[in-house]
Amino acid sequence: MGNTRLGGKSIILRLEIQTDMINFGQVASVIFAAGGDIVAIDVIQTSRNMTVRDLTITVTDSVDIGIITEAVKNMEGVRLINISDRTFLLHLGGKIETQPKTPIQNRDDLSRVYTPDVARVCMAIHEEPDKAYSLTVKRNTVAVVSDGSAVLGLGNIGPYAAMPVMEGKSMLFKQFGGVDSFPICLNTQDTEEIIAAVKAIAPAFGGINLEDISSPRCFEIEERLRKELDIPVFHDDQHGTAVVLYAALINALKLVGKSIGSIKVVVCGIGAAGIACSKILLSAGVKNIIGVDKMGAIAAGNQYENRMLQWYAEHTNPERVQGTLREVIHGADVFIGVSAGGILSREDVGHMADQPIVFAMANPVPEIRPEEIEDIAAVIATGRSDYPNQINNVLCFPGIFRGALDCRASEINEEMKLAAAEAIASAISEEELNPLYIIPSVFNQQVVKAIRDKVVQAAIRSGVARRIPREYR
């Protein structure tokens, strides 16, 4: 690992300590002085003058792990045997695997799950293609498809480097929604090739979750696939994010006592997530949204090559405000960041309206760190799991696909997204609601079920359900 500057992570140092030269307390104080917090100690080996120990050390974002390892190496009587990063250990060999549902224990089993008997099942599907839903994994399986072009806020890091995120999404699909999925990272960033590849793999899947595909290509890819496939196609960075953001905003506004129609919202980063968040807010009744990208505020009258930005300019920013983020943030009630880490300052938040709401959702580094503004912002949220109020699409995609698969929806439409947002927002009661708890945790077991139920009902109401689950018949 070239870069040792990790964020809020933990490492394990295996040290050989000569106990006749230095005692453990001295080692611990050197590590502490270098910024490390020892949270666990395992004795690996011990003899009269020597002990080998694994020290699990957590460090905050600002701590350079290199300083800790250098300090350890400089101690007389201490040898650094090995450094392991627990995050990397969790990724060894990948994070998911496939498992047969039944064991193949004898020749009879073999002939049923495989040739010759499997042929009868193949022919049943051939005669009635819909049976793919009852006789294959299609019923419960989603493809998580990326081209690696906008991976978190890391940018265009390509399909190999995107895999850990997509494997992670697959884990979350299964654990939180009971949805099976495969991570599929395509070695192309050509719109037509991506569309063709997804169409070609679609027979195995009951839904397609597009992930981390940069704008503006993501819009055409999703639009075309939605038209050309008969299973739900959902670009998570657009709609998953928008659903969770809207849910969080409903609750945050209750806390500050402002109404959705009266607020000024600045959205920073007018890409996949920024455009979708703005669209859901427009349909929820927000009148004054100003989008800011690298070139400043998006305003009608400016010329944009990107047709989505042109659309955006025509549907937002009613006063046609121009300027940088620094300038347009003045007087804003809500900041929504889906751009890049560290681009908002405390001073900017100081120029917002009374009781500012700051949703700094860039991953893994938010637009501003909560600790910088906790005394001046009324409500703060990030996309990360290590701060309160995690606004992350993980709260949406397992539940919304659970619902869509259960009613075999042909698409995930606006009604289903709004139903999901309302289910998330209402998971927090009026009594529970407070500035550090505007959005439920992903570990809140009621949330996925609530989203699923509301999404199924919305799909039935809007006519896209192709199967009515028993409880609604």
Ligand SMILES: NC(=O)c1ccc[n+]([C@@H]2O[C@H](COP(=O)([O-])OP(=O)(O)OC[C@H]3O[C@@H](n4cnc5c(N)ncnc54)[C@H](O)[C@@H]3O)[C@@H](O)[C@H]2O)c1
């Ligand atoms: N919390 C969540 O659930 C969630 C969901 C989706 C995306 N995100 C985060 O939002 C960010 C964008 O993701 P995306 O999928 O929309 O990517 P994208 O590539 O489609 O869009 C990013 C946009 O941000 C703009 N941008 C970059 N740096 C900027 C800056 N300094 N000032 C203004 N604009 C800037 C880019 O020009 C681009 O238009 C990423 O950091 C991602 O991790 C968070």
Ligand SMILES: O=C(O)C[C@H](O)C(=O)O
């Ligand atoms: O992957 C996440 O944590 C959220 C989102 O999909 C992102 O791209 O940042």
Ligand SMILES: [Mg+2]
């Ligand atoms: Mg993403």
